[in-house]
Amino acid sequence: MTDHNFWGLLDITYIYLGGLGVGAFFVSAMLLLLGRNDRTHFTVARYGAFLAFVAIVAGGILLPFELEHPFRAWRVYLNFAHGLRSPMFYGAWFLVIFGAISFFYALTFMRRGASAEDDLARGRKVLAWLGLAFGLCLGLYYGVLHASLAARPLWHSPVLPLMFLVSAYMSGAAGVLFLFAIFHRKNSDAEVEKRFVRRGHQLLAWILILAGIQAVLVFLYVLFANAFGSGDQSAAIQILLPGGAFATQFWLWAVVLGILVPIVLAASFGVSRAERAPVPWWVAVVVPLCVLIGGYVMRYDIIIAGQITHPMGL
Amino acid sequence: MKDSNSKPDISRRAFLGGGAAVTGAGAAAALGGGVANSAVEGGAKKHYVMVIDARRCYGVQACTVACKAEYKVPLGENRSWVEEIEKGNYPNVTRSFLPRLCNHCDEPPCVPVCPTGATFKRDEDGIVVIDKDVCIGCKSCIQACPYDQRFLNEDTHTADKCDFCIHRVSQGLQPACVEACPSRARIFGDLNDPDSEVSRLIATNKVSVLRPGYGTEPNVYYIGADHTGENDHYAEFSYVDVKTNRRFAERR
Ligand code: SF4
Ligand code: SF4
Ligand code: SF4
Numbered sequence: 001m002t003d004h005n006f007w008g009l010l011d012i013t014y015i016y017l018g019g020l021g022v023g024a025f026f027v028s029a030m031l032l033l034l035g036r037n038d039r040t041h042f043t044v045a046r047y048g049a050f051l052a053f054v055a056i057v058a059g060g061i062l063l064p065f066e067l068e069h070p071f072r073a074w075r076v077y078l079n080f081a082h083g084l085r086s087p088m089f090y091g092a093w094f095l096v097i098f099g100a101i102s103f104f105y106a107l108t109f110m111r112r113g114a115s116a117e118d119d120l121a122r123g124r125k126v127l128a129w130l131g132l133a134f135g136l137c138l139g140l141y142y143g144v145l146h147a148s149l150a151a152r153p154l155w156h157s158p159v160l161p162l163m164f165l166v167s168a169y170m171s172g173a174a175g176v177l178f179l180f181a182i183f184h185r186k187n188s189d190a191e192v193e194k195r196f197v198r199r200g201h202q203l204l205a206w207i208l209i210l211a212g213i214q215a216v217l218v219f220l221y222v223l224f225a226n227a228f229g230s231g232d233q234s235a236a237i238q239i240l241l242p243g244g245a246f247a248t249q250f251w252l253w254a255v256v257l258g259i260l261v262p263i264v265l266a267a268s269f270g271v272s273r274a275e276r277a278p279v280p281w282w283v284a285v286v287v288p289l290c291v292l293i294g295g296y297v298m299r300y301d302i303i304i305a306g307q308i309t310h311p312m313g314l
Numbered sequence: 315m316k317d318s319n320s321k322p323d324i325s326r327r328a329f330l331g332g333g334a335a336v337t338g339a340g341a342a343a344a345l346g347g348g349v350a351n352s353a354v355e356g357g358a359k360k361h362y363v364m365v366i367d368a369r370r371c372y373g374v375q376a377c378t379v380a381c382k383a384e385y386k387v388p389l390g391e392n393r394s395w396v397e398e399i400e401k402g403n404y405p406n407v408t409r410s411f412l413p414r415l416c417n418h419c420d421e422p423p424c425v426p427v428c429p430t431g432a433t434f435k436r437d438e439d440g441i442v443v444i445d446k447d448v449c450i451g452c453k454s455c456i457q458a459c460p461y462d463q464r465f466l467n468e469d470t471h472t473a474d475k476c477d478f479c480i481h482r483v484s485q486g487l488q489p490a491c492v493e494a495c496p497s498r499a500r501i502f503g504d505l506n507d508p509d510s511e512v513s514r515l516i517a518t519n520k521v522s523v524l525r526p527g528y529g530t531e532p533n534v535y536y537i538g539a540d541h542t543g544e545n546d547h548y549a550e551f552s553y554v555d556v557k558t559n560r561r562f563a564e565r566r
Contacts (some may be wrong), residue, residue: 006456068449068466070450072449087454088427150423184417312545314542
């Protein structure tokens with residue numbers, strides 16, 4: 001079975017970390033742009049900026065190890081003559097461009113006395129917009145790379161890129177909420193602290209919305225492959241359906257733990273108590289962990305099962 | 315013979331320059347040309363195809379061995395193999411063989427996915443090749459082939475597959491597997507030459523290609539092939555067993 005896993009744990013981890021970077025940047029940029037010049041938005045956006053950069057660098061370090069000839073990787077970047085139809089050509093460029101943007105973006109948060117209204121504010125916002133755009137490209141690329149391959153029926157679905165993208169944004173929001181829960185110290189100014197509490201609820205609400213979208217996407221993914229897909233696709237999806245080799249882990253870890261548990265927790269502790277109490281500490285830790293674990297298992301299952309399944313007949 | 319063959323330069327630059335094709339044709343002419351490649355001297359574009367007459371194949375695996383020896387393909391991998399299809403319920407049972415190799419598709423899905431341009435379809439003869447000096451081993455093309463023809467060569471650390479024995483056919487010889495087949499189940503030639511044996515066979519026989527639904531337009535044609543898949547027993551309510559002699563026993 002494992003003989004066919006030409007793309008294995010390294011690739012999955014790279015795609016996961018890349019998605020985490022894209023998502024963390026998304027959350028950071030959205031907070032920064034939505035928050036006008038509010039300092040609590042700025043502080044939480046900073047967590048996202050750092051997480052995005054760390055995740056994208058960690059993923060980028062893994063990338064060469066996936067290639068058999070990493071020292072020839074430069075060829076990809078110069079392959080304008082033949083690369084325009086290759087998803088990986090675009091992915092390689094998106095990765096360096098997004099990596100550079102997230103580096104400079106994180107830098108603007110780093111210097112001493114950085115604030116929402118310092119002289120870098122304009123540049124920071126421009127970087128935020130650019131990073132949103134290229135992050136979207138990179139986040140979609142991870143799915144498109146797989147979805148474009150007709151020879152891998154489990155991957156060959158228009159829903160897959162959206163699933164990977166939403167999962168990326170979800171894990172970004174989860175990562176930022178996690179850092180916020182761990183590192184935030186109560187502010188002495190009650191007014192400011194009240195706004196910080198709202199940021200916690202805001203992140204939880206985003207996770208709730210994204211998880212809701214993701215639940216619909218998973219449903220569509222399975223439905224399309226099973227009911228409307230080609231014979232190859234409906235044969236392949238059986239591996240994820242009850243009785244299939246990956247069914248238990250997919251539904252238990254990726255769907256229940258990664259999507260449904262966060263929905264339930266975020267709905268009962270986040271939105272419903274908005275404005276009242278801060279998000280309970282354990283919720284701000286457990287929800288992100290569920291999202292992060294579930295997102296990894298989702299990618300693992302789809303990428304590995306996609307290589308085990310194959311076209312039917314001959 | 316093999317020692318006197320120099321491996322042809324399959325880099326894209328060389329053939330785009332136009333020089334390689336001419337040199338290759340010259341070399342072939344000097345060697346007196348081959349039976350199947352009478353058009354080599356002309357310099358006209360070729361359209362190499364293989365016709366496999368499955369009715370003649372009795373699963374002796376001579377092609378598998380010849381191909382393996384020709385390229386020292388690493389243990390566990392194959393550029394070519396023969397599948398065995400056993401089906402039916404007693405007493406109505408059949409057993410047939412299906413030789414497999416790269417189809418050198420006219421619309422090869424393995425080519426556009428390559429981020430380096432290392433794999434490409436040659437203009438002059440339609441052979442789909444991999445430039446081992448350019449390939450980074452990203453494995454995209456391996457994932458993209460609907461025929462599971464590509465593998466990662468652990469010696470070169472690049473993608474690898476059948477190349478229609480370029481080094482032989484460019485010198486007017488037959489591919490190693492064709493030469494080795496004792497029952498002449500494999501016939502190789504130029505489809506652009508209306509008098510070639512392959513043209514004649516394709517014109518006068520009912521031929522089929524594998525997985526036509528993928529729109530790949532394969533250049534390996536089969537006569538009398540059994541296309542039964544391992545899952546067809548659901549539809550036919552009969553015993554079906556498909557075996558390959560690769561490391562992975564199941565057909566993909
Ligand atoms: S059979 Fe596979 S490897 Fe060969 S040309 Fe077609 S898609 Fe490419
Ligand atoms: S493995 Fe090599 S030939 Fe295949 S797509 Fe990657 S670079 Fe191209
Ligand atoms: S044409 Fe050459 S490389 Fe291809 S299967 Fe035959 S012997 Fe192997």
